[in-house]
Amino acid sequence: MRILIIEDDQQTSEYIAKGFSEAGHNAEVITEGRNALSHAAGEEYDVLIVDRMLPGLDGLSIVKALRAAGIKTPVLFLTSVGGLDDRVEGLEAGGDDYLVKPFAFSELAARVNALHRRPPFQSETNVISVADLEVDLIRRTVRRSGKIIDLQPREFRLLEVLVRNEGRVLTRTMLLERVWDFHFDPKTSVVETHISRLRTKIDKPFPIQLLHTVRNTGYSLHAPH
Template sequence: MTPETAAYVSDGLGALGQTVEIASDGRAGLLRASDPQFDCLVIDRLLPGFDGLTVVRTLRSTGVRTPIIFLTAVGGVADRVQGLKAGADDYLVKPFELEELAARVEALRRRPPLPESQTLLRAVDIELDRLERTARRAGQALDLTGSEFRLLEVLMLNAGHAVTRSMLLQTAFGLDHANPATIIEPHISRLRAKLERDGLPDPVRTLRGAGYCIDAA
């Protein structure tokens, strides 16, 4: 949405007691939306960087279950169906009334919280709490940076399956880089060093030509 529309929505929902954060484009939005602190996400279909459909599909593919509303001028029946199938919970077409948007946001916020199976991840002897943003291995807390936590989160959401470097770059960093290895490999190395402390075996496997994998619990 345009900066003017974003400001209008932010000011309007803020006046109704909501705390609102604005992302300037699809990449920034994807990165911030991965944080489980948000009660609801309002996303436009037409965004610079990653488009809205890509943002929603990526969030859902990585296990983010935060309620999502598409707020967009793309309003054909086929467009609505496409947006809902991508993983959105609601679809509001511009022009819109702020009161209706606020009501829809409130309705989604009243939904029951995620079950533990979606917020508490386990793989091998690692436990990751997506709400508290903490991780432990063999019962000992791991001191992870934000990027290391996001990498581990994506690997654990896909435990037992290969995760490509491109997918890690997109879902953990919100980036689309010509050579993802230059960004991902140093971060993976630092994550592995922290996971291997006290002589524990490396839980992250490198799959030649495919990416990385962490075994399921």
């Protein structure tokens, strides 16, 4: 097994690398975030062990960038940031498992082995369809009833989040985090403005409404029941 350890604490990284090397695995260590992203994106690894707090680029951003690029290498977050919200954030960013420091190497090894035993990811479809709306995630194109719809990059990202969560209600806070990467309320109408623009483009020219406002809650994209 080839393992990339992304960890800036020398004592911790050496301890982990030694443990996996003694077990017969190839364990590499990178201590800086941007360098780690380059390696993880450009080479083949079986599992990534990622600390969240890193110089250059934090672990959460590394994993988000990998997932956005379509790289499905299993990721285990190994970090001292261990609150419930932190664990949820790590998993929603694309992590597959989350282990909080201090840790026992035996548990770390068992979790890494479990990730490695998982069946390989099947290729994710490039096109997500909701009724007659088609969103091509690779070509970054949108069609409805065969008609091409021109979206700005942020509008496309908003639509992508909505179609990936078809039928779910996404709150304003959730959209601020997932589309704009805001982890605070900017006290602006940016969400409402972009929802209005998106609705004008994907809904108003067509007879069936797909983008719905759920009063006092958020927004949902789905075909009428």
